[in-house]
Amino acid sequence: MTGSATDEKEIGRNAAWSAHVLTLFPEMFPGPVGQSLAGRGLKDGVWNLQVTQIRDHAVGKHQNVDDSPFGGGAGMVMRPDVLGSAIDQAKAVSGEDKRLIYFSPRGRVLDQKMVRELSEEPGVILVCGRFEGVDQRVLDARNVEEVSLGDFILSGGEVAALALLDAVVRLLPGVTGNVESLEDESFETGLLEYPHYTRPAVWEDREVPEVLLSGHHEKIKDWRKRQSMELTKQRRADLWESWSAENLK
C-alpha cells in the first residue's frame, strides 16, 4: 500500500543521500532539520527526505496500528503486519541498499563512528516506534537494526530520528561550509574537544589563555591537544581508556 498524497511527504528528490522515515507523526518532519545548513542542503538536493505515515498501512475497519500485548501488561504494541507493510513499501521506494533502523532504548547507542558510517552510505530507512514498542517478529523478520539515543525513555522514535538526521546530514559533502571544523570535533579524534574562546579578550575579569593570543600555531595546537586529553581523562574515563591505549603505547 502506498501512502496518501497528503501524508507521503517527499522533499528534495534526486539527491545523493536519502532518508526515509516511517512514523505516526509525519508532521514532525523535517522540523529542525529543515532549518539552517541542513535545511539548505535539503532544498539544494544534497540529501532528500521521504516520510511515510505508518497509519496508511493500517488494517481492518478501525484502521488499527497497535494492539494489546499478548501475555498482558500495560500499554499497546505496534502490529507487525502494519509495520511490515510500511517497511516493505519503504524498501521498494527507497532501495534495498539502505540500512534499516528502528529506534529503541535496547539498541546500540548512536555514536559519531556510526554517524560517520551512515553519512558514507547511500541513506537510511528509519522506523519510529510509539506506545510500548513494536512486535518483536517484525524486527526479526526484516532484520532490523536497533539504535538508541541514550539511556533514557522518549515518547517516540521521532526525536531520535531527527537527532540522527541532524548529525549525519551535517557531514554530507556540501552541507557544512568549513570541513576542517568537522574533523576537529569531539569524538572524531577519539577525544573531547578543547575549550573555545572569542572576543572580548577580557570578560568579567576573566582572561583568555595567553597562548591563544600568541599567534604561535604549533604552541596553540599543542595546548589544545593537552586540553583535549585532560578533559577526556577527567570526564570520560571510557573514551580516555581506548584513546590512551591506542595513542600512548
Ligand SMILES: C[S@@+](CC[C@H](N)C(=O)[O-])C[C@H]1O[C@@H](n2cnc3c(N)ncnc32)[C@H](O)[C@@H]1O
Ligand atoms: C515509550 S517508548 C517505549 C519504551 C519501551 N517500552 C522500553 O521500556 O524500552 C516508545 C518508543 O520511543 C522510542 N524511544 C524511546 N526511548 C528511546 C531511546 N532512548 N532511543 C531511541 N528511541 C527511543 C522507541 O521507538 C520506542 O518504541
